[in-house]
Amino acid sequence: MNHESKFQREKFLNHISLDCVVFGFHDNQLKVLLLRMKFTKEWALPGGFVKEDESFETAATRVLKERTGLDNIFLKQFKVFSDPQRSKINPAVQDLIDSGANPDQEWFKQRFISVGYYALVDFSKAEPQSDYFSDLCAWKSLNEINTLILDHLQILNKALENLRMQLNYQPIGYNLLPDKFTMPELQKLYETILGKELDRRNFQRKMLSYNILTRLEERKTGGAHKAPFLYEFNLENYQKALQNGLYGGW
Amino acid sequence: MNHESKFQREKFLNHISLDCVVFGFHDNQLKVLLLRMKFTKEWALPGGFVKEDESFETAATRVLKERTGLDNIFLKQFKVFSDPQRSKINPAVQDLIDSGANPDQEWFKQRFISVGYYALVDFSKAEPQSDYFSDLCAWKSLNEINTLILDHLQILNKALENLRMQLNYQPIGYNLLPDKFTMPELQKLYETILGKELDRRNFQRKMLSYNILTRLEERKTGGAHKAPFLYEFNLENYQKALQNGLYGGW
DNA sequence: TATCATTGTGTCAATTATACACATTAATTT
DNA sequence: AAATTAATGTGTATAATTGACACAATGATA
Incomplete structure (x- = not known):
């Protein structure tokens, strides 16, 4: 978490964020990588912001590298979430307030438009890393996930729907299974x-x-x-x- | 064009735009609705920006209503275009400079992230309307379209690719053909x-x-x-x- | 009235999908 | 060590779908 101990909002584009639904496969179960917010202890999808000279793909790749240690991840943009109300109550803000640190409350009070990505990764090779706002990064089985912050559960469900669709016209497995x-x-x-x-x-x-x-x-x-x-x-x-x-x- | 004669940038979210690929069917040809820029005379996809209290869907619907007069259009979000270089040379800026009006050059010098939508409309019911930056709004056959401003040709091609994909798992026609x-x-x-x-x-x-x-x-x-x-x-x-x-x- | 181009309908063969059956095998049990 | 068990490897008969094609019907035109 060292690398993010100083959150630099200047570097990022306003209003814009991305959320990643990272799928892994283990014990015959589909797993999703989640973060637990430091203070509210609510669970969230890993996400991030876009730097002023980055594309979304670059930003998503960077976020995934930070959360899993992996490069060359299968990544697919599947939907933009832009309901004006979607980021009204932002637990990250709550966390910042609770922490007493509040370096950038204003940043998080913005309305965010988020681009949803799903990623397919080799469960055994990923090394979950929490971020500045979370104290835990862990795999959860789909049936364990009941609530997530904001509209993240909706984002997860849309990702799953898209993944199922993908099975119908593209092969899947290379990114989710070991080599053999x-x-x-x-x-x-x-x-x-x-x-x-x-x-x-x-x-x-x-x-x-x-x-x-x-x-x-x-x-x-x-x-x-x-x-x-x-x-x-x-x-x-x-x-x-x-x-x-x-x-x-x- | 009256309703847009005063371009109000305050109302829109920074960095964010949308572009619409509007498909129509006429004379056994697939047509796309394009705008001709007032001064540079280059062709562009109809697009717009997102107001601070709007979702992308609402914004896209609003833009299409303005360009075609139609409500209840089939709309599909198909990709986000976020290459940092994509809006570097913006003909709208050129148009503003050429016009001498330059009310909001700064706004257009921003980097824009654009969400691509494609729309399917009944050719015979649409009434093409140009916008503040264009002097003509017209249908063009696919094979007539050689160049468009910025990355709009790439956006068009991606839309077409997605439309073809859609044929494989969803019906098409209701929005493109007359009732009978x-x-x-x-x-x-x-x-x-x-x-x-x-x-x-x-x-x-x-x-x-x-x-x-x-x-x-x-x-x-x-x-x-x-x-x-x-x-x-x-x-x-x-x-x-x-x-x-x-x-x-x- | 004959011609022509197009539409309505059907058929056969090839391919693909679905629902199964049976033999094989590596570990475990007796 | 032999029998048991629960998987895996392979195959087959049937139904459903797809692809290629033939022929009759029809409305305008010559």
């Missing part, structure tokens, strides 16, 4: 995102038909039953599928 | 958006399978050949399809 993974693990990921079960055999056939997977000779040992094959993504084809989409539609 | 239309007309619309031809019979079968169309007893007369049936959209089912999407995917 089994077919059942990939299937679990899909089932978790979609919130429903899929047929094991049909899933495998469909997934293989995309030609984005390479089956390795290795198998995953240590499990209690038959050892499944390990797969890795064929990055070249994966990128192509990301670009061109999986279905034609028309 | 023929199947060939609807097909032409799809072909125009996609930029490719479709099989007449397979198109009809697929389209009818969505259950969003009602065939009327009437036929369209006056054409040189066999009179085609007229259809109208079943609004209830159309809205459902907009919400739920047309395909499952998974």
Whole structure:
């Protein structure tokens, strides 16, 4: 938290913020990275502001690097949240007041327009770091999340909706799974995102038909039953599928 | 243009703008509504700014009402454009300088972050109105559009890409066609958006399978050949399809 | 009245999706 | 060590959808 101990509002564009819904996958559950506000102890999405010479993408990348230590994260802009009332009661302000520090209360009293991003990251590689306003940064399972500050729950739900949509025309997994993974693990990921079960055999056939997977000779040992094959993504084809989409539609 | 003869920058949020790609369909061609800048005579997308108590949606709706006279337009936010360089050379500033009026040059020298919307409107019902900076508001066919100010061509292309994507999971047509239309007309619309031809019979079968169309007893007369049936959209089912999407995917 | 271009409708084959069955295997239990 | 268990690997029959195409009907025009 050292690097942000002095919050410099001059560097940022007024009115403008971004919020990130960071998805990870662990224990067969979809996790979201959240921050706990120092004083109010409410939970919030990681977010930030845009410097005067930054694009939103750069700013979001910077924020994610700070919160997870990771570069090269899959990032997708999914919606702008601009309800004039959305940032009326800002817990960050409350935190600043409670802290007695109040360096920049005025800044936080602004109306903020926030651009929502969702990110897909490898759970095992991320190292959650809290920020100036929070005392804890942690993964939460979706079903554990009941309330968030401001409209962050709404932002989270919209992100999830968009992620589910993405499954229908783009591959997913490279950013959420370790380099080597089994077919059942990939299937679990899909089932978790979609919130429903899929047929094991049909899933495998469909997934293989995309030609984005390479089956390795290795198998995953240590499990209690038959050892499944390990797969890795064929990055070249994966990128192509990301670009061109999986279905034609028309 | 009377209502904007005094440009009041105080009312708007700094740094923030919106641009609209307004699509219409006429003469079997996809048209886009453009403005011609008063002095530089360059073409631009209609756009605007956000008032301090407005959401982006409200602002976009207001802008479209001013440019087309229409309410209840289909509007979709599709991307935020935030490259720090994007508004460096702003023709509006040039226009203001050339005009000698220069009431708010400083305002336009700001860096702007723009939210892109695309709109689908009934060509025959829209009444193009220029704004304070333009002397002409007109429909242009896609293939006529070679250059636009700033990054507006890029915005247009992204809008088109998103519109094509939308065809794959949502119905389109209600906002672009008159209330009653023929199947060939609807097909032409799809072909125009996609930029490719479709099989007449397979198109009809697929389209009818969505259950969003009602065939009327009437036929369209006056054409040189066999009179085609007229259809109208079943609004209830159309809205459902907009919400739920047309395909499952998974 | 014949011609022409377009519309309405249908069919067949190929592809894809859905719902299953059975053999295999690695750890665990007996 | 053999039997058990609960997964995994592979395949198949059926239904549904898509793609390619043929032919009859019709309204204006020649």
